[in-house]
Amino acid sequence: MIEQGEIEKGLADLDQAIELRADDVASLLTRAKVYAEQDKNDAALADLNHVLQLEPKNRRALIARTRIYKQNGELDLALHDINAILEASPNPTEMVQVLKLRAEIFFTQGNGEKALADISQARTIEPSNPELMIQHASMLEKLGQREAALKVCLLYTS
Numbered sequence: 001m002i003e004q005g006e007i008e009k010g011l012a013d014l015d016q017a018i019e020l021r022a023d024d025v026a027s028l029l030t031r032a033k034v035y036a037e038q039d040k041n042d043a044a045l046a047d048l049n050h051v052l053q054l055e056p057k058n059r060r061a062l063i064a065r066t067r068i069y070k071q072n073g074e075l076d077l078a079l080h081d082i083n084a085i086l087e088a089s090p091n092p093t094e095m096v097q098v099l100k101l102r103a104e105i106f107f108t109q110g111n112g113e114k115a116l117a118d119i120s121q122a123r124t125i126e127p128s129n130p131e132l133m134i135q136h137a138s139m140l141e142k143l144g145q146r147e148a149a150l151k152v153c154l155l156y157t158s
Helices: 004-020 025-037 041-054 059-072 075-087 092-108 112-125 130-142 146-157
Strands: none
Touching (some): 004 025, 025 041, 025 059, 041 059, 092 112, 092 130, 130 146
C-alpha cells in the first residue's frame, strides 16, 4: 500500500515535471489518475482536458474522462466521449472498456436493450472475462430475464 506521504511526493514530482513541460502528456495523464483515485475529480478533469487540447483523440484521456463523467452523473458527456473513442478505432482492450462503460450508462438511463447489446458485444471480444459475465448476468436478472441470467452464470461456472 502506498503511504499518503509517497503520494504527495509523487504529486509534487509530477507538478514539477508539468511546470517544466506543460505539454508532457504522460505526466498529465499520471497526475489525473492520481487525482481521480483521490476523488479530486475537478483536478483530474482539468488535466484530462489539457491532454485533450494537446491530443484531441487521446483514448486514455477520453476513457478516464468518461469514467469521471459517469461517476459525476454527467452521462451525456460520458456518452459523447465514448462516441469519440469508438470513432478512433480502439484496440480490443479499449473496446471492451468502452463497451462496458457505455453498457453501464445505458443501464443507468433505463435503456436495458442497448446495455445488453453493448455488454454482449464486449463478451464476444473477451468471452471468458468473468467481470463481463457477472455484469451481463446481473443486468439480465435486473431486467427480469432470470433464465437468461442463469444461462450466463452456468457458462461462467463451466
